[in-house]
Amino acid sequence: MRIMVGVDVGGTKVVAGRVTRDGRLSGEPQVVPSGTRDVTALVDSIVEAVGAVLHAAASAGESASGVGIGCAGTVDAHRGVVVTSPHLPLIDTPVAALVGGHVGLPVLLDNDVNAAVWAEAQVGAARGCRHVVMLALGTGVGGGLVLDGRLYRGATGAAAELGHMIVVPDGEPCRCGARGCLETYASGRALERIARGLVHDLPEIEARALRAADAAGTLTGRAVGDLALSGDPGALRAVEEVGRWLGIGLSNVVNIFDPEMIVVGGGAGNLGELLLAPARAVVKKTALAPGRDRVRVTSALLGNEAGMLGAGLLAWAGARARS
Numbered sequence: 001m002r003i004m005v006g007v008d009v010g011g012t013k014v015v016a017g018r019v020t021r022d023g024r025l026s027g028e029p030q031v032v033p034s035g036t037r038d039v040t041a042l043v044d045s046i047v048e049a050v051g052a053v054l055h056a057a058a059s060a061g062e063s064a065s066g067v068g069i070g071c072a073g074t075v076d077a078h079r080g081v082v083v084t085s086p087h088l089p090l091i092d093t094p095v096a097a098l099v100g101g102h103v104g105l106p107v108l109l110d111n112d113v114n115a116a117v118w119a120e121a122q123v124g125a126a127r128g129c130r131h132v133v134m135l136a137l138g139t140g141v142g143g144g145l146v147l148d149g150r151l152y153r154g155a156t157g158a159a160a161e162l163g164h165m166i167v168v169p170d171g172e173p174c175r176c177g178a179r180g181c182l183e184t185y186a187s188g189r190a191l192e193r194i195a196r197g198l199v200h201d202l203p204e205i206e207a208r209a210l211r212a213a214d215a216a217g218t219l220t221g222r223a224v225g226d227l228a229l230s231g232d233p234g235a236l237r238a239v240e241e242v243g244r245w246l247g248i249g250l251s252n253v254v255n256i257f258d259p260e261m262i263v264v265g266g267g268a269g270n271l272g273e274l275l276l277a278p279a280r281a282v283v284k285k286t287a288l289a290p291g292r293d294r295v296r297v298t299s300a301l302l303g304n305e306a307g308m309l310g311a312g313l314l315a316w317a318g319a320r321a322r323s
Contacts, residue, residue, distance in 0.1 A: 001020070001026070001061070001062045001063070002021070002062070002063055002064075002065050003018040003019060003020055003026055003057055003062045003063070003064055003065070003312075004018075004019045004064065004065055004066050004067065004068055004312040004313075004315040004316050004319075005017070005018065005019070005050050005053045005054065005057075005064055005066070005067040005068070005105075005312065005315075006018075006019040006068050006070075006115075006307075006308040006309055006310070006311040006312025006313070006315065007046060007049060007050060007067060007068065007069040007070065007308065007311055008070050008112060008115070008307035008308040008311060009034065009042075009046060009069060009070065009071040009072065009088070009112065010034060010072055010087070010112070011034060011036070011072060011086075011087030011088060012033065012034055013031055013032065013033055013034055014031070014032045014033075014034055014045045014046055014048075014049045015029050015030070015031050015049070015304070015305075015307075015308050016029060016030045016032075016046075016049035016050055016052070016053045016308065017029035017030065017053060017305070017308050017309075017312070018053055018056065018057050018060075018062060018064075018312075019068070019308070019309055019311075019312025019313065019315075019316070021316055022123075023119065023122055023123035023309055023312075023313050024123075025305060025308075025309065026057075026060070026062065027056055027057075027060060028056075029053075029305070029308060030049050030052040030053050030056070031049070032045050032046075032048050032049040032052070033045065034088070036087070036088060036089055037089070038089050039089055039090065039093055039098075041089075042088060042089060042090065043095070043098045043099060043102070046069065046095075046099050047099060047102040047103060050067055050099065050103050051103070054103070064105060065105070065106075065315075065316075065319055066105050066106040066107065066108065066315045066318070066319055067099065067100070067103060067105050067106070067107045067108070067315060068107075068108045068109075068110070068115070068310075068311035068312050068313070068314045068315030068316075068318075069095065069096065069099065069107060069108065069109045069110070069311055070110055070111065070112040070113075070114065070115030070116070070307040070308070070310060070311040070314075071085065071088070071090070071095060071109060071110075071111065071112055072085055072086065072087055072088060072111075072112045072142075073085025073086065073088060073090060073111065074111070074157065074158045074161075075109060075110055075111045075114075075157050076156065076157040077108070077109060077110045077111075077114075077153055077157055078157070079094070080094055080095065080096025080097055080107065080108070080109045081093060081094050081095065081096075081109070082095050082109070083157070083158070086140070086175065095107075095109050096108065096109040106315075106318070106319070106322075108311075108314055108315045108318045110151075110153075110311065110314055111142075111144070111153075111157075111160075112142070112307045113134060113136045113142035113143055113144040113160065113307075114144045114151055114153065114160070114310070114314075115144075115306070115307045115308075115309075115310030115311040115313075115314060116134060116136060116144060116265060116300070116302070116306035116307045116310050117132060117133075117134035117144030117145065117146055117151070117263065117310070118144070118146065118151055118310040118313055118314055119302055119305075119306045119307070119309040119310030119313055120132065120134060120263045120265070120300055120301065120302060120306060120310075121146045122310075122313050123302070123309065123313070124263070124300065124301040124302040124306065125261070125263050125298050125299065125300055125301035125302075126146075126260075126261045126263055126298075129146075129259075129260040129261045130146070130147075130148055130149040130260065131146065131147060131148065131257065131258065131259045131260045131261075132145070132146040132259055132260065132261050132262075132263060133145055133146075133160075133162070133253050133257055133259045133261075133262045133263070134262070134263040134264075134265060134300070135162055135163070135246075135249070135250075135253075135262065135263075135264050135265070135266075135269075136265045136266035136269070136300075137186060137187055137188065137246070137264060137265070137266040137267065137268035137269050138187065138188055138266040138267045138268065139187060139188050139189055139221075140163055140175070140183045140187050140189075141162065141163025141182055141183040141186055141187050141249075141266075142160075142161075142162075142163060142266070143160035143161060143162030143163060144160050145159060145160045145257065147257065151314075162182065162249065162253065163181060163182050163183035163186075163187070164176055164178065164181045164182070164183060165181065165182050165249060165252055166178065166179075166180045166181060166182075167180060167181070167182050167185060167245065167248050167249060167252075168180035168185070171184065171185070172184035172185065172190075172193075182245070182246075182248075182249040185242070185245035185248075186242055186245045186246040186249055186268075187221070187268065188220075188221030188222065188225075188267055188268050189221060190221075190242055190245070191221040191224050191225065191238055191239065191242050191268060192219060192220055192221040192224060194238045194241050194242060195210055195219060195221075195224040195234070195235065195238040196210075196214060196219060198210060198234055198237055198238055199211050199214050199219075199234075202234050202237065205233075206233040206234045206237070207234045208234070209227050209232045209234060209235065210224070210227070210232075210234040210235060210238075213227070221267075221268065222267065224238055224239070225239070225267070225268065225270065225271055228271060228274055229271065229274070236274065239271055239274050239275055240274075240278050242268070242275065243274070243275045243276065243277065243278030243279045243282075244278050244279070244281075244282055246264070246275065246278075246279040246282075247278060247279035247280065247281065247282025247283050247286070248282055248286070250262055250279055250282070250283050250287070250297060251282060251283050251286040251287040251292075254283060254287040254288070254291040254292055254295050255287055255288050255291065258291045258295075259291075259295055260294070260295065260296065261295065261296045261297075261298060262295060262296070262297045262298070263298060263299070263300050263301075264276060264279075264297065264298070264299055264300065265299070265300030265302075265303075265306060266300075269299055269300055270299075272299050276297055276298070276299065279297060280297050283295070283297065
């Protein structure tokens, strides 16, 4: 059986797996810590993960046709270059050529959320949809676009930076240098900041768990999410506020792209309806008809495997285009 190696490169780990033509994962994925010291260390991490997958494929009687890589950052997919990356030591780095020189296979490179939205559109929550927007809510907010059945990258490969739409002029400072970006109001970091503000604003009975976590130094976005999933009233208030901010961003997305579906993924996306219900309410109130009445806002289906599966599926698409 022929497979593609799908690779998801993040700030802490490289995850690689054997992706079949129909978007299934064959066997267990391989996980390698990301080498973030310099370019050589990171490329070595990717090559190690790909090598482990190729070894497993050979043991299973499978043959690899190529490698697809989804990488966090701004990517020029045509040249196979990471232009810049927020968490990785990559500036104008020809990642596809560097990895390809080691593994001896064709390598396709794209943005990690581009890969994830492609997977969700092909085999995930948005299967069957031709107009799909994805927001990945983690430490920051990433975006991906499938428009009229095709992945949309923009003129320079930098499209879909949806986390950096301005929702509050002169608002909270963002890591990108601007102020008031959606990322500063609807990410894991935003959830932490909002919860910390509620520690002092809520009555004792509602803020008890948040105050305890704050005093212990464990009040992170993930901790707030876990508390909300357990029903804690203070954490639920924080998630609801983040959901409303997300809804403002989604209203802009609906008005600009008129998608059939918006898929919300990433770590904060695991909050499901606790986050999406208030977001949908804002969309219904503020977005324009008919988009607001037809769009479906849903949680991602493929979880942490979306980027890896999508990278593999993009490699399959590239192989078809070359043949």
